[in-house]
Amino acid sequence: MNGSAAPTRAHRASGSDPRPGEPHDPAGPGTLVETFARAVARYGSGIAVVTEEESLSYRRLDSWSRALGATLRAHGIGHGDRVALRMSPGAEAIAAMLAILRVGACYVPLDVRNPPSRNAFIVEDSRAVALVGTSDGCAEERDLLVVDEARVTELRQGPAPSDTEEAPPSPEDTAYVVYTSGTTGTPKGVPIHHGAVTALLSGAAEKFAFSVGERWLLFHSIAFDVSVWEIWGAFHTSGTLVIIPYRTTRSPEECLRAVRERGISVLTQTPTAFGTFSTAALRSEADLPELRYVVFAGEKLVPSALLPWARRFGLDRPALVNMYGITETTVHSTFHELGWEDVNDTTSVIGRVLPGFDHRVITPEGREAATGEQGVLWLAGPQVSHGYLNRPELNAERFRVMRSPRDGGEYRYYRSGDVVSPREDGGLVYHGREDLQVKLRGHRIELTDIEAAVRSHESVTDAVVWVREYGPEDSRLVCAYTAEGAVSTRTLREHVKKCLPSYMWPASYRRMSEFPRTLNGKLDRDTVIHRWETEKESENE
Amino acid sequence: MSEPRTSHHTEEITRLTVEWAAEILEEPEVTARDNFLDLGGHSILALRLCRYAAERFGVEYDIMTLFENDLATAAEDLATKVSAAPSNPDGRV
Numbered sequence: 001m002n003g004s005a006a007p008t009r010a011h012r013a014s015g016s017d018p019r020p021g022e023p024h025d026p027a028g029p030g031t032l033v034e035t036f037a038r039a040v041a042r043y044g045s046g047i048a049v050v051t052e053e054e055s056l057s058y059r060r061l062d063s064w065s066r067a068l069g070a071t072l073r074a075h076g077i078g079h080g081d082r083v084a085l086r087m088s089p090g091a092e093a094i095a096a097m098l099a100i101l102r103v104g105a106c107y108v109p110l111d112v113r114n115p116p117s118r119n120a121f122i123v124e125d126s127r128a129v130a131l132v133g134t135s136d137g138c139a140e141e142r143d144l145l146v147v148d149e150a151r152v153t154e155l156r157q158g159p160a161p162s163d164t165e166e167a168p169p170s171p172e173d174t175a176y177v178v179y180t181s182g183t184t185g186t187p188k189g190v191p192i193h194h195g196a197v198t199a200l201l202s203g204a205a206e207k208f209a210f211s212v213g214e215r216w217l218l219f220h221s222i223a224f225d226v227s228v229w230e231i232w233g234a235f236h237t238s239g240t241l242v243i244i245p246y247r248t249t250r251s252p253e254e255c256l257r258a259v260r261e262r263g264i265s266v267l268t269q270t271p272t273a274f275g276t277f278s279t280a281a282l283r284s285e286a287d288l289p290e291l292r293y294v295v296f297a298g299e300k301l302v303p304s305a306l307l308p309w310a311r312r313f314g315l316d317r318p319a320l321v322n323m324y325g326i327t328e329t330t331v332h333s334t335f336h337e338l339g340w341e342d343v344n345d346t347t348s349v350i351g352r353v354l355p356g357f358d359h360r361v362i363t364p365e366g367r368e369a370a371t372g373e374q375g376v377l378w379l380a381g382p383q384v385s386h387g388y389l390n391r392p393e394l395n396a397e398r399f400r401v402m403r404s405p406r407d408g409g410e411y412r413y414y415r416s417g418d419v420v421s422p423r424e425d426g427g428l429v430y431h432g433r434e435d436l437q438v439k440l441r442g443h444r445i446e447l448t449d450i451e452a453a454v455r456s457h458e459s460v461t462d463a464v465v466w467v468r469e470y471g472p473e474d475s476r477l478v479c480a481y482t483a484e485g486a487v488s489t490r491t492l493r494e495h496v497k498k499c500l501p502s503y504m505w506p507a508s509y510r511r512m513s514e515f516p517r518t519l520n521g522k523l524d525r526d527t528v529i530h531r532w533e534t535e536k537e538s539e540n541e
Numbered sequence: 542m543s544e545p546r547t548s549h550h551t552e553e554i555t556r557l558t559v560e561w562a563a564e565i566l567e568e569p570e571v572t573a574r575d576n577f578l579d580l581g582g583h584s585i586l587a588l589r590l591c592r593y594a595a596e597r598f599g600v601e602y603d604i605m606t607l608f609e610n611d612l613a614t615a616a617e618d619l620a621t622k623v624s625a626a627p628s629n630p631d632g633r634v
Contacts, residue, residue, distance in 0.1 A: 441583060470567065476581050489570055493579055507581015508568055 029202060029382070031169050031194035033101055036062070036235050043212070043238040049091045050262070051243045056091050058238075065098035067155040068147075072103050075130065075145055079104035079167045082126045082177060084144070086110040086119065087133035089218055089243050092152045094231065096132045097222070104167040106174040106191070110138070111223035118187065122179050126189050126389060171195030177389060178225045180327050189389035190225075196330040197228060199382035201236040203354035207335040208293065208321070210266075214239035215290070217264045219249050219273075226297050229331045230268055239266075252280035263290040267318070270298040271305070272523055275461065278309045291318040297325055297332060299522055300430055302452040303342040303349070310343045324350035324430055328398070328414050330383040333357060334428060346452045348430040350420070357381040358404050358411055361422055368405050369422055374431055377420045380404070380411035419446075438467050440475060443503040447477075450506065453499040454479055459487040462515055464528045465506055479506035480528050482515055510535065550623060554598075555616035561593045562612055573613035582607075598623045 039048070044059040056064075077083060083100045085107040087093035100107045108126045110119040112134075120138040123131070131139040132147045139146045169175070175194045179187040216234035218241055220226040234241040242262045248254045255277055259267060269277060274296065281288070301322045310320075315338060325332035336342075336351025353359050358380040361369035369375035378400075387395040398415045419431040431437070432448040439445070447465045454463035463481040470476055481492070489509045496505055516527040555573050563571040566580050577587060587608070591601040600622040607615040 473585050476583070497579065502578055505579065505581065507566065 029171060029195055029198045031101075031171055031173070032175055032197055032232060032235075033098075033168055033194075035198060035201065035232065036098060039235050039238045046213070046238060047240045048235065049094055049241050049243060051091055052245065054091065061091070061095060061098065064095045064156050065102060068095055068099035068152060069102040071147065071151070071155060072099055072105070072130070072132075073167075075147070077103055077105055077130055077145075079169070080173070081105040081130070082108050082128045082174075084108045084110055084119075084123050084126070084128040084131040084139070085133055085222065086112060086131060086135065086138075087149065087152075087222070088112055088246065089222065091243070092149055092156075093133070093222055094241065094243075095156070096147075096152055097231070100132065101169065101175060101194075104169045104173060106176050107132075108177045108179075108189070109221075109223040109227075110136075111221050112136075113221075114223070121187065122189070125179075125187075126177055169194055171198065172386075174386075176225075176228065178223065178327050188391055188394065190327045190385050191387075191389060192225070192228075192327075192330050192385055196383045196385065197232055199356050200229070200330045200332060200354070201232055203356050203383075204233070204332065204335070205236070206355055210237045210239075212238045214265045214292070215263050216241050216266045217259065217262070217268070218243045219255075219268060221246075224298075225327050225331050226268055226270075229295075229297070230266075233266060252276040253284075256280045256284065256286065259291060260286055260288055265290050265292045266295065267291060267293070268295040268297055270522060271296055271301045272299060272462070272517070275305065278306070279461075282308055282312055288313070288318070294318045294320050296320070296322045300348050300432060300448050302346050302448075302455065303338055304344065304346045304452075304456060306338070306343050310338075310340070315339060315343070322348070322350055324418075324428070326414075326416055326418070328385045329357075329379050329381075329416070330385070333379055333383065336427060346449075346456070349423070349427060350430045351427045353379070353381075353428075354383070356383065358406060358409075358413075359428075360402070360405060360413065361420055361428070371422050371424055374419050374421045376434060377416040377418050377428070378402070378413040379416060380413040384412060384414050440467060440477065441503065445477070445504055450477065450479070450496070450500065450504050453496050453504075454481055454492060454506070456499065457487065457492060457495045459483045459485050460492070462523070464515065464523065464525055466525070466529055468508075468532075476507035477505070478508045478510070478532070480510050480512050480515075480532055482512055487511075551617055551620040554620045554623065555613055557597070558590075558602075558612050558616040558619070561590055565589050565593075571612070573616070574611050576609075576611050577607050577615070594619060598626070600626050 040058045040062045045057050047055045048058040048061045049056045083105050085096055097107055108128050110122060116136045116138060119136055120141055123138045123142055130145040133149055135146055171194045173194055174191040175197055177189045177191045179189050214237050216230050216239055218227060218230045231241055242264060244258045248258055320338040322336045322338060323332040324334040334350040334353050336349050342349055360378040361375040362378060363369050363373060363375040387399055399412055401410055401412050404411055417434045419434055419437055420428045423429060432446050436447045438447060450465040451463045454460055461482045461484055463479055465477055465479045467475050468478045492509055510532055516524040518524045559571050559573050562577060563569060565586050566582060568580055571580060587604055595601050602615050602619050606618045
């Protein structure tokens with residue numbers, strides 16, 4: 001991947017392509033269209049996208065997306081429109097995404113594995129005017145214009161229209177609308193504007209030491225906002241986006257092979273997915289010399305789970321970075337590079353907020369949390385969404401203008417619903433979702449802490465803990481777990497006894513062969529709980 | 542003649558204690574060596590266990606013994622109380 005020639009700054013000064021491996025300059029805020037144009041100008045002949053079938057230079061991706069943009073515009077799609085995008089990961093999906101952004105519209109990703117009813121809801125709720133890709137019925141239902149994959153592919157070869165009228169978006173214009181389920185059931189659309197993503201990219205560039213020519217893996221569905229980080233992380237650094245088929249992402253061994261053979265240098269993973277990836281890597285003899293960063297996102301990271309990985313691969317190459325984030329504040333909000341003190345502990349340090357953020361940690365009593373004290377995290381800054389689509393009540397509840405304790409200024413804060421505590425060094429420790437913190441017989445209990453304790457047993461691969469109502473005034477902690485090899489309930493009880501106070505011991509354990517995952521690869525807690533009840537019911541029959 | 546009778550009681554009471562604990566805790570894997578709290582028992586469930594004992598023997602478990610020792614010890618303690626209880630002069634199980 002990286003060129004062997006020594007990097008020279010003269011190349012960039014003279015306007016030609018920068019050399020791979022050269023230090024990457026963070027770009028200022030702007031739009032994603034400008035970010036992409038900058039990469040085309042700097043690195044036109046460089047490979048923007050590589051799939052199993054092909055490699056596509058920045059220049060070719062530019063002309064393809066320009067041609068596709070002209071087609072969209074010819075259909076009347078333009079500034080402020082929302083366009084549903086339903087495509088499998090591939091060069092076509094990336095070209096389509098770029099084309100939608102170029103005409104000043106925003107894309108609304110629909111997961112190809114979503115049930116049609118969910119996609120129909122998203123199309124309806126977002127008032128999308130068109131669909132690019134393959135419809136699962138949602139476009140026909142709403143009588144949407146469809147630009148199908150064949151048309152997208154066809155335009156790949158066509159010459160770029162010479163003098164097209166483009167309507168470039170501004171940083172305040174929406175770039176995408178991602179739907180999240182949250183805990184309330186009805187999916188809600190989170191619009192994220194261009195400036196929010198470019199703020200993320202330039203903020204992250206200050207914390208990472210990215211080089212030109214990094215190879216980023218597109219591991220996540222385009223309907224999961226972590227993909228925004230993967231795609232635009234690549235384009236922002238004039239790097240290469242490596243796209244693998246969905247089935248490869250589902251197999252740890254296949255994924256490991258892809259990371260090795262494709263020379264991936266930046267890998268983003270949920271801690272759950274990395275658990276299986278790490279197991280595969282530790283089983284194999286393979287080295288991963290090209291891998292520079294593993295970025296954790298999407299779930300609470302329990303650093304001690306990384307100890308076996310760290311013993312084998314160290315903590316320098318790849319560096320392990322924990323990034324806490326939420327869709328409403330544009331993928332990532334904090335940065336913490338893990339050290340040995342982290343992996344020897346279960347404390348989930350998420351580090352400092354990214355540059356540009358202003359944050360507050362507010363205790364249940366409404367005070368600013370002191371060092372070590374827990375409270376709910378509120379975030380303000382350029383990465384904060386302008387607000388949910390069509391949800392004024394929810395917006396009033398979650399987004400609030402408050403005075404910053406830091407500089408006294410008034411900012412619009414987003415209430416994350418996550419419980420954190422400030423550290424001496426200005427960083428933060430993540431504790432869990434507000435709704436996963438329970439009070440049982442007078443004790444405040446963090447369910448994820450119990451899960452971490454169960455998971456710390458060498459045979460256990462994953463654990464979910466919740467409070468089960470056995471009857472009136474009889475609520476007990478129960479634990480479902482997955483394991484490799486034989487492990488008895490008694491063994492687990494003994495193990496947990498050593499880690500936790502008695503009020504945190506699960507009353508009952510149940511082994512499951514595997515845990516259900518959401519489409520985004522996150523653990524599906526609700527389905528685990530449901531499965532427990534079903535299994536218990538069938539045993540009682 | 543009282544010696545074997547008491548040990549028989551203890552054995553029977555231990556069996557019942559394990560059975561009741563398993564039922565109350567909805568946990569099939571209970572043995573006499575387990576501690577009630579370890580198995581997820583809490584004070585309200587302990588009171589329920591005491592009620593079972595009271596209905597059967599007219600005496601209750603000592604809660605602290607139940608919380609701090611294994612079920613066998615709690616059962617032994619109960620057996621002693623059963624033998625000593627005036628309401629149960631025959632020591633009938």
